[in-house]
Amino acid sequence: MVGRANKPTALASTPGLAPQPQVSFSDDNSRVTAVLPTGESIEVLLYGATVISWKDKDGTEKLWLSEAAKLDGTKAVRGGIPLVFPVFGTASDHAQTSKLPQHGFARTSRWEFLGKSTSESTPASSTAADLSVKLDFGLSPAALDSDTKSKWPYVFNMIYSVTLSRDSLTTSLVVNNDDDKPFECQLLLHTYLRVQDISKVEIKGLSSATYIDKVNGSSSQQTQSSALTISGETDRVYTPATPPTDPVSVVEGGKTTFTVVRDNLSDVVVWNPWTEKANGLADFAPKEGYKNMLCIEPGSVVGWQTLEPGEAFEGAQTITISN
Numbered sequence: 001m002v003g004r005a006n007k008p009t010a011l012a013s014t015p016g017l018a019p020q021p022q023v024s025f026s027d028d029n030s031r032v033t034a035v036l037p038t039g040e041s042i043e044v045l046l047y048g049a050t051v052i053s054w055k056d057k058d059g060t061e062k063l064w065l066s067e068a069a070k071l072d073g074t075k076a077v078r079g080g081i082p083l084v085f086p087v088f089g090t091a092s093d094h095a096q097t098s099k100l101p102q103h104g105f106a107r108t109s110r111w112e113f114l115g116k117s118t119s120e121s122t123p124a125s126s127t128a129a130d131l132s133v134k135l136d137f138g139l140s141p142a143a144l145d146s147d148t149k150s151k152w153p154y155v156f157n158m159i160y161s162v163t164l165s166r167d168s169l170t171t172s173l174v175v176n177n178d179d180d181k182p183f184e185c186q187l188l189l190h191t192y193l194r195v196q197d198i199s200k201v202e203i204k205g206l207s208s209a210t211y212i213d214k215v216n217g218s219s220s221q222q223t224q225s226s227a228l229t230i231s232g233e234t235d236r237v238y239t240p241a242t243p244p245t246d247p248v249s250v251v252e253g254g255k256t257t258f259t260v261v262r263d264n265l266s267d268v269v270v271w272n273p274w275t276e277k278a279n280g281l282a283d284f285a286p287k288e289g290y291k292n293m294l295c296i297e298p299g300s301v302v303g304w305q306t307l308e309p310g311e312a313f314e315g316a317q318t319i320t321i322s323n
């Protein structure tokens with residue numbers, strides 16, 4: 001455990017040198033916040049290691065968080081970036097995870113804050129160094145309740161790293177199998193992006209990708225023919241054929257607002273509940289909020305990752321904003 005502090009603190013600068021701009025930081029034992037000297041900020045709940053806020057230098061929120069989201073640890077957070085592990089949705093036909101609730105237990109477990117670190121980079125366009133901050137969180141069976149442990153009795157260890165830079169947010173999840181038997185898992189970064197007006201949004205980078213449409217319940221694969229627009233309930237699991245480094249971008253009113261680059265995550269879920277589904281979700285508010293959100297969820301959810309004893313799987317996303 002590193003650096004518990006109740007009041008905001010600034011990370012130390014090098015002794016003997018003029019004081020440098022610093023990252024300010026606070027940890028009140030239920031949420032961790034970090035603010036770059038240039039104004040960008042993030043806030044992460046220990047419950048679920050859920051990123052609940054990401055603001056740019058002007059204080060503009062980039063993630064959508066429901067006004068009715070429970071932040072007290074009684075329910076998975078509706079908004080931000082909940083973590084899905086070890087099962088996406090429910091999987092009654094998959095023996096190892098069949099007893100687990102929807103989207104598994106990572107988003108409803110209390111994670112441990114492991115520590116923070118900063119790094120500097122000098123962009124080509126500037127001589128001043130930019131700071132970024134990385135926050136690390138950990139989860140292992142020790143933090144699970146006995147009911148969850150009985151439903152998923154594997155010894156594992158996960159590290160989730162959240163890195164805030166001036167124009168981007170990277171979230172990276174590493175799963176280690178510390179057991180003496182293999183286990184199978186799925187994982188997903190369930191990112192709720194904030195948009196101004198969903199009717200003006202186009203999602204690019206999925207053209208020619210195959211997908212399963214969960215709204216019509218069909219298990220047959222379809223192929224995306226052009227940029228995707230959202231005009232009704234949308235719940236699709238895409239598996240782009242392109243390398244995962246090819247970005248998925250969100251374009252609003254003709255301007256690219258988010259670019260999502262995946263690392264080692266082959267699938268992308270696109271979800272918007274639209275009117276009826278949003279009405280049915282007690283923690284979704286305001287009910288018109290579906291117009292201001294779009295879930296772009298990089299993951300590994302089609303099929304299963306098998307981890308042998310001692311093996312690890314790492315997947316990450318980097319979301320870049322254009323101002």
Ligand SMILES: O=P(O)(O)OC[C@H]1O[C@@H](O)[C@H](O)[C@@H](O)[C@@H]1O
Nearest residue numbers: 102103190214235236269271297
């Ligand atoms: O209400 P939950 O459990 O947070 O899930 C929200 C949505 O999450 C998406 O990832 C799923 O594809 C949807 O089917 C689901 O409705």
